[in-house]
Amino acid sequence: MNEEMNVSDAINYRRSVRIFDKKNIDSEKVKNCLVNASLAANSSNLQLWEFVHIENKKILKKLSNVCFNQNAAKTANQMVVVVVRKDLWKERAKWNIKQINKQSIESDITIKRLNQAKTYYNKIIPTLYFDVFGFLGILKNLIFQTIGLFRPTMRQVTRTDTRIVAHKSAALAAQNFMISMAGFGYDTCPMEGSDTLRVKKILNLNKKAEISMVIACGLRTEKGIYGKQLRVPFDEIYTYI
């Protein structure tokens, strides 16, 4: 399939596929889908993610093993590991300031907006992300919850909260990736069923990296889709106000 599908078609086409065909998929196209992944909305544009794209058969076999030899992992033609790098927050905040400064020279961004952005990355982001073994988070939580008694305030300030924030953004990137793959007629299966410590060791990842998802990739087989796509009735989960 060369034509790319439109977004709704790709969303409808995407299914979690557990048994992939033996045919190869084009790794350049997979890489393009990862570029699309990196365009996902993400918290504070900190982009606390990395994507590891695996085609090497030996590594695929090792990964399959630590994904408990699930069918999707065993039959995957390629894999993508979505990695969360919350530890990069300081570098990425600096990077954002640099880009905003550059933009201010190249375009007519107002001084007010420039200063707002700088305050955001110099003050607010460190307030949220800086922590010492989680202790500061407990204190911040107390302060912010107290402020919250009197006015609206940020409440996600503990170390766990910011981990969730980083994982949320990585998951959005994973979804962008899977929809893009579907757009090319390629299939995926996201897997949290893995020994994440061993995944990290196999891929030689940074000690502070966390695994969001291992995504098996390939082409679907008929038996690889385990039944109809099941969802609770939409009315049960939809509220219109």
Ligand SMILES: Cc1cc2nc3c(=O)[nH]c(=O)nc-3n(C[C@H](O)[C@H](O)[C@H](O)COP(=O)(O)O)c2cc1C
């Ligand atoms: C975060 C996450 C983790 C998942 N982990 C696994 C997994 O380890 N193994 C698996 O076979 N499917 C896994 N799935 C796939 C879900 O089971 C699947 O998305 C769900 O049943 C809905 O089916 P559909 O994707 O075909 O719509 C995972 C999905 C997500 C989003």
